[in-house]
Amino acid sequence: MYLMNTYLRFDVGFVHGKNSVLFDKKGRDYIDFASGIGVNALGYSNQLITDAIIKQSSRLLHTSNLYHIKPQEKLAKRISKLLGYQTYAFFCNSGAEANECAIKLARKYGTEKFAQKRYEIISLSNSFHGRTLATLKLTGQDKFHPEIFAPYIDGFSFYDTIDEIIKNLSDKTAAVMIELVQGEGGIKSLDKNEVKRLSVELEKRKILLITDEVQCGIYRTGEFVASKHYGIEPDVITFAKGLGGGVSIGACVSKHNIFTPGDHGSTFGGNFLATAVANATLKELKRLKKLGEIDDVINEFNLYLDEILTDFGEIFERKTGLGLMLGLEAKQGVDLAKIMKLALKQRVLVLRSGAKTLRFLPPLNISADEMKLGFDRLRLALKQL
Ligand SMILES: Cc1ncc(COP(=O)(O)O)c(C=O)c1O
Structure with a gap:
């Protein structure tokens, strides 16, 4: 290792990406609800x-x-x-x-x-x-x-x-x-x-x-x-x-x-x-x-998060944020680091914010299919907590 020790990294690296999906060297797909901490507004390999x-x-x-x-x-x-x-x-x-x-x-x-x-x-x-x-x-x-x-x-x-x-x-x-x-x-x-x-x-x-x-x-x-x-x-x-x-x-x-x-x-x-x-x-x-496409993504993504909040009320307290800058605030004692690891294992990338919030910053053009798959995987991860 020749890098300064400034980041705690997950044990994964990616080799390419398409739309809102990243791929590791074994070709496994990861749905991205993090977009490089809010950077990849148009996802990966956007033609424009x-x-x-x-x-x-x-x-x-x-x-x-x-x-x-x-x-x-x-x-x-x-x-x-x-x-x-x-x-x-x-x-x-x-x-x-x-x-x-x-x-x-x-x-x-x-x-x-x-x-x-x-x-x-x-x-x-x-x-x-x-x-x-x-x-x-x-x-x-x-x-x-x-x-x-x-x-x-x-x-x-x-x-x-x-x-x-x-x-x-x-x-x-x-x-x-x-x-x-x-x-x-x-x-x-x-x-x-x-x-x-x-x-x-x-x-x-x-x-x-x-x-x-x-x-x-x-x-x-x-x-x-x-x-x-x-x-x-x-x-x-x-x-x-x-x-x-x-x-x-x-x-x-x-x-x-x-x-x-x-x-x-x-x-x-x-x-x-x-x-x-x-x-x-x-x-x-x-x-x-x-075209209204960003607003459509916002509505759909928020609906999924509302459902998670309802179905996993023992984990999360409330939804926070605006548009596609969203958080699920966890209840006292919930291990957010564990949720992130379980999510990674299910191949969906999420972030945290502060001490108790799971953070979502998906690409602004994430597709309906990518969103559904990402939330299916997140649910599997939350069930394992
Ligand atoms: C609100 C805000 N301001 C400033 C910064 C710093 O930006 P950078 O890491 O590009 O220097 C960040 C990074 O997360 C941020 O969220």
């Missing part, structure tokens, strides 16, 4: 993505941001049009980097906008914003701030509720960052009225509202952004995961075009390959949404 990769890679992969990059400009415009308001985009390679950009933008905003510099960024308990030192510190869970990595970056705090956030806004606060559906913190959707109240309060005080849509964005909840469900237009939105359909890309988009050359950058960020594939991914997802 493959074509975009082949077309772009046979012309140009990368030039650097010292020169104009047409698909990058196109992608920035596409995101702004999908949002329905003017935004300016910065492209990078991951969710943590997208949030780093948002943090720097908020710090610059806090410096320039107010007579006295503002630097504080507030987040919510149970949030997750990434693994870099800054995004770790912004993550509202103490277990992510162990002493071994100290000292951390100053200027971040987190509170349990939106009400507490509002009460603790001060003349130091530059921004508030929230996940509208908490991805690693138990698949918890925030309350609509509370989010609206926060948005109004922040706008009044000219404090930036940043939504981290790294996991819940890109149609995962049924809308291009979860913010649409909440009727808000955040100052800053961050994306990654589903945006590249499997190719790594992150984006930070903002209403505020305040960076000047030298403030921020990324060698790979927004290169020809990543942005060409992201354009193809968004175009296809928009088409599927318009």
Whole structure:
């Protein structure tokens, strides 16, 4: 083994995939309700993505941001049009980097906008914003701030509720960052009225509202952004995961075009390959949404989960989440790791979120047959618990 010891891995590896099915080296099929932790929005071997990769890679992969990059400009415009308001985009390679950009933008905003510099960024308990030192510190869970990595970056705090956030806004606060559906913190959707109240309060005080849509964005909840469900237009939105359909890309988009050359950058960020594939991914997802296909998948997947909840009431307490970002919260004492292992044995891939939630992030175009087979297998696994 020549890998750093950063992941506990299941004892399986895959060699290829088709639609929402992965295959191991013995040719065994696994139904995928995890999509590479929310990345493979269009499943595996999607022809449109493959074509975009082949077309772009046979012309140009990368030039650097010292020169104009047409698909990058196109992608920035596409995101702004999908949002329905003017935004300016910065492209990078991951969710943590997208949030780093948002943090720097908020710090610059806090410096320039107010007579006295503002630097504080507030987040919510149970949030997750990434693994870099800054995004770790912004993550509202103490277990992510162990002493071994100290000292951390100053200027971040987190509170349990939106009400507490509002009460603790001060003349130091530059921004508030929230996940509208908490991805690693138990698949918890925030309350609509509370989010609206926060948005109004922040706008009044000219404090930036940043939504981290790294996991819940890109149609995962049924809308291009979860913010649409909440009727808000955040100052800053961050994306990654589903945006590249499997190719790594992150984006930070903002209403505020305040960076000047030298403030921020990324060698790979927004290169020809990543942005060409992201354009193809968004175009296809928009088409599927318009045809009603994503909403159909959401309805069907939710029905299956409701049935599981009814039939396995001794294991699960409730269903949580939005769209195709879903959780089954387990009852006290249920061994989630065991459920995941049993599910793997039955050849269906599921995730966990937080301490007690089984998490489902299937490809957004999973077929009815794949879904049925996956849930049949999950039932077999749950019966063995
Ligand atoms: C909401 C959220 N923000 C940020 C991140 C970090 O993204 P990445 O792993 O691409 O850096 C994640 C990853 O799970 C996430 O779910």
